[in-house]
Amino acid sequence: xxxxxxxxxxxxxxxxxxxxxxxxxxxxxxxxxxxxxxxxxxxxxxxxxxxxxxxxxxxxxxxxxxxxxxxxxxxxxxxxxxxxxxxxxxxxxxxxxxxxxxxxxxxxxxxxxxxxxxxxxxxxxxxxxxxxxxxxxxxxxxxxxxxxxxxxxxxxxxxxxxxxxxxxxxxxxxxxxxxxxxxxxxxxxxxxxxxxxxxxxxxxxxxxxxxxxxxxxxxxxxxxxxxxx
Ligand SMILES: NC(=O)c1ccc[n+]([C@@H]2O[C@H](COP(=O)([O-])OP(=O)(O)OC[C@H]3O[C@@H](n4cnc5c(N)ncnc54)[C@H](OP(=O)(O)O)[C@@H]3O)[C@@H](O)[C@H]2O)c1
Numbered sequence: 001x002x003x004x005x006x007x008x009x010x011x012x013x014x015x016x017x018x019x020x021x022x023x024x025x026x027x028x029x030x031x032x033x034x035x036x037x038x039x040x041x042x043x044x045x046x047x048x049x050x051x052x053x054x055x056x057x058x059x060x061x062x063x064x065x066x067x068x069x070x071x072x073x074x075x076x077x078x079x080x081x082x083x084x085x086x087x088x089x090x091x092x093x094x095x096x097x098x099x100x101x102x103x104x105x106x107x108x109x110x111x112x113x114x115x116x117x118x119x120x121x122x123x124x125x126x127x128x129x130x131x132x133x134x135x136x137x138x139x140x141x142x143x144x145x146x147x148x149x150x151x152x153x154x155x156x157x158x159x160x161x162x163x164x165x166x167x168x169x170x171x172x173x174x175x176x177x178x179x180x181x182x183x184x185x186x187x188x189x190x191x192x193x194x195x196x197x198x199x200x201x202x203x204x205x206x207x208x209x210x211x212x213x214x215x216x217x218x219x220x221x222x223x224x225x226x227x228x229x
Contacts (some may be wrong), residue, residue, distance in 0.1 A: 005063055067106060122165055
């Protein structure tokens with residue numbers, strides 16, 4: 001990990017910060033991207049922003065070996081009939097477009113020395129998703145499809161691709177979900193507790209340190225299941 005440069009998309013967020021911290025402790029250089037904060041600020045739903053972001057990292061750091069995508073627009077909990085195409089577009093443009101644009105911009109550098117791509121999804125992509133999150137869940141499935149395609153298309157350049165799918169985490173992102181649900185969700189999880197950002201960060205570090213590719217790690221209340229992408 002030493003001196004490898006990692007870009008964390010959503011590196012100012014709750015999960016992204018934990019990933020940045022654990023990777024940094026292992027000697028990596030971490031570029032923390034945020035929507036309106038962080039060393040590398042960019043609204044990645046806009047055209048041209050990803051290219052500028054990657055150019056700045058290459059100018060500042062000289063190289064880039066890893067991209068971890070931990071971004072999402074805030075979730076709006078509402079039944080399908082209360083959503084609009086704009087809600088879907090918002091999630092697709094923040095999660096999918098951001099990932100596509102950033103990876104395409106980073107490819108020339110990645111192709112030279114290989115690299116790691118890890119997308120943070122959600123455990124809803126492996127089970128039945130809950131109601132009232134159709135825009136968010138649809139975008140996550142799109143990012144899962146993109147992740148599988150990256151694995152097939154980029155392996156020949158020694159680019160490793162993995163995904164990590166956590167279950168519900170109590171943090172700012174889930175502030176609109178009533179806290180009284182925590183006990184119920186914890187009881188449904190394998191270890192009887194909620195997933196934490198540290199669980200996610202440890203899974204990411206493990207993938208990077210072992211040089212894994214094609215793995216889909218599902219984290220449910222501390223319990224870790226490993227599938228293939
Ligand atoms: N929390 C959970 O229960 C949970 C469970 C499963 C999966 N996840 C996934 O984990 C990832 C991180 O979630 P989190 O809990 O850490 O949420 P968070 O704290 O709200 O972090 C979201 C990040 O996305 C960035 N962002 C939002 N809109 C953006 C835009 N238009 N352009 C660029 N960046 C934008 C935010 O930047 P600013 O900080 O500058 O606004 C922030 O860094 C997401 O992919 C989420 O879907 C979360």
